[in-house]
Amino acid sequence: MSSQGLANEDASLSGNFAYDDNWYMYGPIGDQDDMTPEVIPDCFPTIPDDLYHACMAPISLVILLILSLLVKRKKLYKSCWNGAPGLLSPLHFLEEDGKKGLTVAVFGILFSSLCVLVLDNNPLPFLSNSSTQYREYYKIMALLYYPAFYYPLIACATVQHRVGYLFGCLLSWCHCVVYLWQKVECPQSPKIYRYYSLLSYLPIILCLLVLSLWYPAQLLKSFREKEKVVADEIPGSDYCKGYLKNILAKKAPKRSSNMAKPGLQSRLQSYLRSYIYTPQEGFQIPLKLVLSLAMALISVYQVALLLLSAFVPNIQIVRSGMTKELTALFVQFGIVPSENPAGIPGDKELATAKHYIWSVEVCFVISLVISCLLTFGMLLKSLVKHRINLQRLYQGAVLDVFYRSRRLRPSQQALVCWMCFAGFQAAFACLGLLIQQIILFVCTVGFTFLVVIPLQSGSNVHLFKIVENMWPFWLTLVVAVIAQNLLTHYCFLEHGCEPKELTNRRALYIVTYLLFPINVLIGVLAGVWRLVVSALYNVVHFCRLDVSLLGHGVEVFDPGYRTYCYYLKIEVSQSHPVMKAFCVLLLQTHSPSRRKGLQPREAEEGVKLMKTTMPTSKASKSKQNLARWSLAYTLLNNPSLLPYRKGVLSNKTPNGMQVSPARP
Amino acid sequence: MSSQGLANEDASLSGNFAYDDNWYMYGPIGDQDDMTPEVIPDCFPTIPDDLYHACMAPISLVILLILSLLVKRKKLYKSCWNGAPGLLSPLHFLEEDGKKGLTVAVFGILFSSLCVLVLDNNPLPFLSNSSTQYREYYKIMALLYYPAFYYPLIACATVQHRVGYLFGCLLSWCHCVVYLWQKVECPQSPKIYRYYSLLSYLPIILCLLVLSLWYPAQLLKSFREKEKVVADEIPGSDYCKGYLKNILAKKAPKRSSNMAKPGLQSRLQSYLRSYIYTPQEGFQIPLKLVLSLAMALISVYQVALLLLSAFVPNIQIVRSGMTKELTALFVQFGIVPSENPAGIPGDKELATAKHYIWSVEVCFVISLVISCLLTFGMLLKSLVKHRINLQRLYQGAVLDVFYRSRRLRPSQQALVCWMCFAGFQAAFACLGLLIQQIILFVCTVGFTFLVVIPLQSGSNVHLFKIVENMWPFWLTLVVAVIAQNLLTHYCFLEHGCEPKELTNRRALYIVTYLLFPINVLIGVLAGVWRLVVSALYNVVHFCRLDVSLLGHGVEVFDPGYRTYCYYLKIEVSQSHPVMKAFCVLLLQTHSPSRRKGLQPREAEEGVKLMKTTMPTSKASKSKQNLARWSLAYTLLNNPSLLPYRKGVLSNKTPNGMQVSPARP
Incomplete structure (x- = not known):
C-alpha cells in the first residue's frame, strides 16, 4: 500500500539521515494559507470530505437509533415504548471486557482527527470554505462533532449482538474505503509539507483497518459460539477469577523467594525489568x-x-x-x-x-x-x-x-x-x-x-x-x-x-x-x-x-x-478484581434462572453490594485482607455457602469476622 | 560612620527607587581594566594593601606560635619540647561552646574576602601589579592564603586563656583600624561602580567590628570570673543538660496537647511558624x-x-x-x-x-x-x-x-x-x-x-x-x-x-x-x-x-x-545532646581532681566511650530511647551511681538494661 510505503520512507529518513537533498522537492512552504498551485496541483477526490460527512453522519445516526431500539426491545420488552430509547454505552471503562483493541482504535481515530483539526482550515467538513471570522466557532463545534460522528463505530460492539457486529462491519468498511480512496487519489497537499497530510492521516487509516478486521472476526465468532451453546458470562469475570486464583496460589513460593538474597544478576534483571514492561500472569x-x-x-x-x-x-x-x-x-x-x-x-x-x-x-x-x-x-x-x-x-x-x-x-x-x-x-x-x-x-x-x-x-x-x-x-x-x-x-x-x-x-x-x-x-x-x-x-x-x-x-x-x-x-x-470476583460469584449463584441474561448493569449493582471502608492502620488492613482472602477461598471451594454470606456482605464492613477456611 | 551611611543610602535606593538620575555620576563603567582617571582620581591610602599584609602576616604567625607554645607548656608540660608545638584548633564545630558570634564573624570575613578576590586584579596583595599571565595561579594561592591570614583571629579564642583574648583584641583592632582607615581615605574606586568596592568591603568591616568588641568583652569576663572562682566547665555542657531536662520535663504536657484537635487559628499559627524561625526553649x-x-x-x-x-x-x-x-x-x-x-x-x-x-x-x-x-x-x-x-x-x-x-x-x-x-x-x-x-x-x-x-x-x-x-x-x-x-x-x-x-x-x-x-x-x-x-x-x-x-x-x-x-x-x-550530657556527667564525676583542667579533647574521648548502634526497627529504637532516658534521669538525680555505670557504658550497647528510675 502506498501510504505504508511512504511511512517506511519517512522512518528510514529520520533514522539514517543522509547528506543528500534529492528526496524532497522545492515545494510551497511557509505560511499555511500560502497556496502555490504551480508545484502541487489542486486535487479533488471523487468523494470530497463534505459529501462523505453529509452521507455518513445520517447513516451513523440511523444505525445508532436502530441498535438502541433493538436493545430496548430485547431487554426491557414490556416498557419498550414507554420512553425514548436510551443511548448506547460507548464502552465499559471500569470493566475488563476484552475489547481493548477496539477501544484504542476508535480513540486513536478520534485523537488523530483532533490533531488534524487543530491545523485545519475547514474544521467542519460539510461547511467547506468557511470564512476566517467564524473558524474559531466551527473548530469548537468540531470538537463535539467528531466524537459523535465516530460514536457508532464503538457503540456497535457494546450491544454484544450479531446485528451490532454487522453494522460495525459496514460502518468501518465504509469509513476505511473512503479514506483510502481519498488518499490514493490525492496523496499530496500544499500544507506544511507535501506528504504531511497523508502521513498525519496514517494513524486514522490504520485504526480503521483494525476496526474493519475486528468486527468481521467478532461476527464470525458469534456465529460459532451459537453452535457451541456456551452460556454468556459476565464480561471480565474470567480475569477476576484468574486474578484471585493467582494470588491465592502464588502465596507460598513468593515468600520463599523473598527470603533468598538477590544476586547481582537478578538485581540487574530487576532493574531492566523496571524499564521494560513484560506481561505478568494473572494481571491486566x-x-x-x-x-x-x-x-x-x-x-x-x-x-x-x-x-x-x-x-x-x-x-x-x-x-x-x-x-x-x-x-x-x-x-x-x-x-x-x-x-x-x-x-x-x-x-x-x-x-x-x-x-x-x-x-x-x-x-x-x-x-x-x-x-x-x-x-x-x-x-x-x-x-x-x-x-x-x-x-x-x-x-x-x-x-x-x-x-x-x-x-x-x-x-x-x-x-x-x-x-x-x-x-x-x-x-x-x-x-x-x-x-x-x-x-x-x-x-x-x-x-x-x-x-x-x-x-x-x-x-x-x-x-x-x-x-x-x-x-x-x-x-x-x-x-x-x-x-x-x-x-x-x-x-x-x-x-x-x-x-x-x-x-x-x-x-x-x-x-x-x-x-x-x-x-x-x-x-x-x-x-x-x-x-x-x-x-x-x-x-x-x-x-x-x-x-x-x-x-x-x-x-x-x-x-x-x-x-x-x-x-x-x-x-x-x-x-478491584477480588471485589469483582465476589460480585460475579454472588450474581451467578443468586439467580441461576437469569444466568444467560446477565448484563454488565447487574454486575454494577453487584459492585454496590460490597461497600468497603479502608482502615488507616496497615496492620489491621492486612489482617482484614487475610480474612477476606480466606473468605474468598472458602466461597470459591464451597459455592453452596454463598447465599448465607449475602446478608453480611450487603451490610457494613465484615471487619473482624471469623471464618474457618476450608482449605483442601 | 561613612560606610554605614552609604549602606543606608544603597538600601533606600533599592527600596524606593525613584525616577531621577542625579544620584550617580557618569563614571567609568564597562570593562574592569578600563581605567579612566579623569573621573575618579587615583587614590593611594596611607597604609597600602601590600604593606598591611606584609606587616600583619608575620605578626599573626608570631602570635600563633606564642599561643601554641603556651598551650603546650600549660597542658603537656613534661613533653613540651618533645615535638614541634601543634596548631591550635580554629573552632569546635561539633561542640556547643557558645562562640557562634565569633565563628560567624571570622567566616564572614573569609567569605567576603573570597567574594572580593574573585573579581580582583591583585589576588595576592603583597605581589601588587601582578602580571595577567600568572593571575590565575595567584588567585589559587590566595584561596589558601586568606584562611591562613585570618587564622589567628579565630584561634585566639579557642585557647580559652587571658593571653589569647589579649592577642585577639590586638589583632582585631589592628585589622579593623587599617580597613576603616583605607576606606575613609579612598571611598571610591573605578571598578564596576564607584562605591562597589566600599560596599563589598562592608561585611568585612562589620565582622571586624564585632570581633574588636567581642575579644575585649571576653577579656573582661575572664578577669571577673577569676574573682568569682567559678569552676571551668566543659564547653556546651550546660546546653546538653538543659536539653535533657527540657525533654524529660515536657513529656507530659506535650502528650495532652497532641490529643486536642487543632483549630483554624492554631493551624494558621503553625503554618506561619513553619516560615518564621522562633527560638525554642532547650534547643539550639x-x-x-x-x-x-x-x-x-x-x-x-x-x-x-x-x-x-x-x-x-x-x-x-x-x-x-x-x-x-x-x-x-x-x-x-x-x-x-x-x-x-x-x-x-x-x-x-x-x-x-x-x-x-x-x-x-x-x-x-x-x-x-x-x-x-x-x-x-x-x-x-x-x-x-x-x-x-x-x-x-x-x-x-x-x-x-x-x-x-x-x-x-x-x-x-x-x-x-x-x-x-x-x-x-x-x-x-x-x-x-x-x-x-x-x-x-x-x-x-x-x-x-x-x-x-x-x-x-x-x-x-x-x-x-x-x-x-x-x-x-x-x-x-x-x-x-x-x-x-x-x-x-x-x-x-x-x-x-x-x-x-x-x-x-x-x-x-x-x-x-x-x-x-x-x-x-x-x-x-x-x-x-x-x-x-x-x-x-x-x-x-x-x-x-x-x-x-x-x-x-x-x-x-x-x-x-x-x-x-x-x-x-x-x-x-x-x-547528640543526650549522649554529650552522659559524657559530661561521666567525665565530671570520674575525675574530680581534674575538674578545673577539663578540656574539649577529653570530652571527645568521653564521646568515644559511648558507642551506639542504631537498630533499624523503630519500635525497639523507641524502647531503647526510653531506657536511655530513664537511665539519664536516674543518673542526673543520683550522681553517686555514676561510677558503677561506667563499666556498662564502655562496653557494647546497653540495649535491654533494666534500670528503675528514681523519679522524684
Missing part, C-alpha cells in the same frame, strides 16, 4: 491506562511528524539556496571563518556555511530521535510503575504509593480527574516531546558548534581556549576533593572498629576551616550540576503522570500527579 | 548550620550588590545618552510606536523610548528585591526545617526525615560532605539568587511590556488581541470543566450514603467519551501550568539544601540534598 493493565498510553504514543507520532515536516524541508531549501552574499553576512558575524582578510567569501566559505546548515539539520533530526526514544522509554517505564502501584493498592499498601494515608473512595474531584485522565496523558506526552526537543536541540547544536566542528576544522575553538586557560582552577578543585577524601579515609576515621568513629578532630576542624573558600567554589560547580540534573530530570519526566515534579509534601500542586492519584483512587475502589 | 541550632546560613546571607548581599551596581548605573547612562538617532532604530523594529508615518522620531518618541528604558530599570530592581526576599524567606524556612529534622533524628525517627531507613554513623562520604556543607550552602544561595533574578527579570519585563505599558499607552496590545480572539476557546474549556464537575456532583455520585458510590455509569462513560477531545485541550493547559509550577518551585527552592529537586527515590543524585543528608548523619551521630 486496566483499559483506561492502556488507552491513555496508546493516545500518548499517537500524540508523540503526530508531534514528531509536525516538527520534522515543518523544519527539515525548510532548512534544506535554505541550504540549497545559500549564496555568497548570504555567506558574507555569516563571515561578518564571525560564524564562518574566512581566510580572506577583506572578508569576501569564496567557494570554500560557501561550502563551510552549507556544511554548518547541514549540521543544524542533523542536530535537529538526532535530537528528535532521542526525544522520541526517551518519551517511549518513559511511557514504558510508567506502564511498569502503574502495575506496581495498582498491585500495591489492591493489597492495601496505600502508604507505599502515595507516601501518606488516603482513603480510596470516590469523590467529585476524583471522578472528574478520572474522566480527564486519558486526555491529560496525551497532552502531557505532546508537551513533553516539544520541550525535550527544544532543550535537546539547543544542547546538540551547542555541542556540535563548540566541540565537534572545532575538532574537525580547528576554527572557533573558544570553549577549548577557556578550558585551557582555566586548567589550574580545575586542577585545584580536583586536588582539593581528592585530598579531603584521602584525609578523611586515612586520618579522620578510626579503622578497625565498627561503626567507624571520628578521630583527630582538631586536624579535621583545621582542614575544614582552611578549605572553606575552595569548598565554596566546589559548591558552585555542584550547584551548576544540580541545575542541570534537575532540569534534565524534569524535562525527561514531564510526560509521566505517575511522577511528581514537585518536592515531597507539595505534590498536590502538580496537576499531572494529582490527576493520576485521583485516577488510581477511582480505579482501585471501583474495579 | 548547631554551629555549622548557623554558619552556613550566615554565609548564605552574606553571599546574597554580595551577589545582589554586584548585580545592582553592574546593571543600574549602566542602564541609567544609556537612558540619559538616548538620542533621536537611536530612537529611530527602536521605531524601525516596532518597539516604540511612531505617529509619524515616515518613522522619523520626534520628542514624543524619544520620551517614550526613555520611559521604556526606565521601565526595564524598575523591573530589574523590583525583581532583585523580590528574589532577595524569596531567598531570605527560603533560608528562614530551611532553618525551621533543620530544627524539625534534627529533633526527629534525635528521637530516632529516621523514616520521617529521609523517607527510608538509613544508618546514622560516620562514613568517608558523610565526613567529606560534612566538611563541604557550609561552602555548598553559600554557593547554592549565590547561584539560586542569580537564577531567580534572571527568571524574575524576564517575567517582570514581559509583564510590563505586554500588560502594564499597553494598558497605560494603548499601544503594543498584541497580548490583549490574542486573548480577545481566543475567548470562545477559553469559554469552551471553562464550560467543559464546570459541566464535568456539575454532572459528577448531581448525576454520577450517589448522595445520602457514605462513602459515596458511582451511579449512572452508562452516562458517565458517554460523557467521558464525548468530552475526550476537549479534555486533551484542558490537558495542554494543565501541562503548561505543570511546567510553570515546577520551574518556579525548582528556582525558588534552589538555595535550599534540605529540599530535593529530584523525585522520590532518586534524591541521591541531587548533590545539594545528598550533602545535607550526610551532614545530618554526622551531626546527629557525633553531637
